[in-house]
Amino acid sequence: MNFLKKIILTIVALSIVASLSLTIIGCPPAPPAEEVEEVEEVEEVEEVVGPKPGGNLIIAQWSSPDGPWDPTLYTDAYTAMSLDLIMEGLAAYNENLELIPWLAESWEISEDQKEIILYIREGIKWHDGEDFTAEDVSFTFHVMGNPEYLGVRYGEVVEPLLGAPAYKEGTADKIEGIEVIDPLTIKFTFGEVYAPAIESCGFSVIPKHIFEGNTGAAQRDFTTSADFVPIGTGPYKWVAYETDQYVELARNEDWWGYEYGMGAGGEGTGEGPFVDTIFCKIMDQDTGLAAFLAEEVDAVSVPIAEYDMIAEVEFAQMYEVPGGGFQHFALNQYKAPFNDVKFRQAVCYAINRQSIIDNILDGHGVVVASPIWSESWAHNPEVEPFPYDPEKAKELLDEAGYLDTDEDGIREYDGEPMIFDLFYPTGNMVRMASMPLIWNNLTAVGIEVRGELQDWPTLTEHAFPEDRKIEPDDYDTYLMGWSLSIDPDAAVIWSSKYAHPDGYNGYGYANETTDAMWDEGVKYVDTEKRKEIYYELEKILAEELPTIFLYNDNEIVAVNDRVKGVTIVPGLWDYAAKVFFDIFNVWIEE
């Protein structure tokens, strides 16, 4: 009797499991009940076609912003997302990644390319009603040049300016290269011609009247205090940040840009912004997707594995653009055999990169041939990635003398079998899934790798040993990714001038020709001249393989179709910044 009961109960339990899983797999989401009511309301209201002000836009983001809400201090992308709508710089990027006038109306660059004079638009006001002037711009740069400054922007933004190091060391009482000519005109002078320096003009300006007296070491306490409110000139005003829950921003109805029709493409390309309130809601990725399906959030970044599930939802508009970086398989060239070009080329031929794209990325990505971004003006269209060719790989390895002398299936070098460690970080699922594939491909040509999963801080300790506390030959190989900057200059990653401990060339790649070309590439402001240099440089790097370039996965964004006018550009920003990129034309259909 008891036995029978047990059987019955087991069956009951199993059918519960089965019905649960059927519910999960089988049924398309039903429209939520609330929507029906909304439709009825719309019928009563007059039908309006085209953009109109109002509505909420809710965006899911995976991580909490760390703050502080101060462009000179924050270090994480999640803070940048909201802050970039509040604060603005003299220049901004358009969708072709060209710098265009923003708070400045125009600028002039001198003959020797060392001076730039910027003319600020009239009538720009801070959110608290104060006038925006060139003094604010000058002040912002002095904050970051302050000897006691606690943030990390000095080298990137301020150092190229003439006299910045002297101010930093305390031997000058101001930065020589910044001159306020009148309240609406400012001149920057650079120490030497350094092309990416012009990006400094786009740096978000902070209000002098708020920060004055709170610079240096006191600045952090000031911007992290509970009553600090970020004040900018931007199209959105700060409302609130509820820890780990959401950031709330409200439309700035007095924004200066309405007058000029400012959009992401510059003057005359936008009429908005129209959206009244923007929320960045912090949630786990899986929950974020569920919230999108439940129409609780309007935009999510979609992992490739979930593409089909989201794409088939009726209200989802899918956007897909190339990602802003690449994944790579780094080989430690401080030791043999990785310092042998033939070995690296063989590895590149041996790895079936297209199959990573086809099988792990479901086609949502491209094979990468070089460290220059495929969408950049500096990218040479003639450079093609190596094909997958294991026979060629074996040939190259044989030629270089890496033979399998004891016939155990693994080649030897210097009498040692070719067995290497392969470190790869936790987190990125696609990258983690690519490890077995790489292992399999390499085994097929007689090289064995032993994968070891490490958390991010542990891996960076191996890959970028600071102060040589760990010898540079501490690792064999690892998988990692780079996000690219807008300017193609990446000497700090690939030039041997920036080998350890002075930079990020942790692979120990050394080549005098390319070193010189990286130096040359930043000496002109003229894009056409720079193009020639980078075209040639890219060719060499694609051949020499300072690392094995793998793939660039596409970025996919799903937006609810009640949100109209969204433009997603292939850019180097994360998805939320892309949704916000042309916020000036986005409107909500009720």
Added chain:
Amino acid sequence: MRQYITRRVIQIIPIVIGITIVTFFLIKMCPGNPLKAMLFNPDIKPEERARLERLYGFDDPIYVQYFRWLARLLKGDLGWSLYTSRPVTKHILERIGPTAILAGSTLFLSFLIAIPFGILSATKQYSLLDYSSTVIIFFGMSLPIFFLGLVVIYIFAVRFGILPTSGMKTLGIPFSIWDRIKHLILPISVLTFYQIAPVVRYARSSMLEVIREDYVRTARSKGISERDVIYKHALRNALIPIVTLFGLSIPFIFNGAFITETIFAWPGMGRLAVGAVFQRDYPILMGTTLVTAILVLLGNLIADILYAVVDPRIRYK
């Protein structure tokens, strides 16, 4: 009794210090440091990094760093988060509210539901009720919590749209109690479901043991009604081991709800603590460890005090 409690509370202090020493040295010996993770940007020069490292005091020996931390703690200062630059105490305080709502309701509900179930299972051993509660409990315990969380989100939020997926409030509308309750239903149900399982099992086995005791048989043979035998004589004794469980559940629910908090986007302590480990945010990590250690020790103390309440044989001096 009062003397006993005072003594126990004083004992907590050296234990907490011991725990913080071990944690501090362990985390500092882990590879990686927060500055490296934070400044993983080729535009930041090594001199700049060295300067910041000096500024944060990471270049001192570990024991110097520990004593600096301890000295600050004695002044009531837990330091600042390395990432947000906000005081650790603020980080912890703003999470106590949401955590207390979640943990408190879970603790209350789970014991409220589990104890009667356990007792019924025991008194009606091998009945349909006993079997079905056993099956449901093992079924629940063997499901990973994130999976169950996602399943309920899918069913109640996506499929039927009757409850929100996550968070503490609906964005864009003013605060209301009913809205807050709607947001609480799913996370509390999931947590309670997991919390019930062990309590039911403990209650059942402890009750089973007790009803076989001689004094219960004596009570029965005296002609006392079955109801009184169970609820007056057996129950009180059966509760003793469950009391231990209650004390030990407090720190777990306060800090161990990380997965539930993550899935339901609930801004609780668990998320703060686990996030700090991944980011190597030492001050936050030490702060949450301190709070957890104190909670564990207080949980034990509460369990011991409750023993005296439920078991007349125990008298503390």
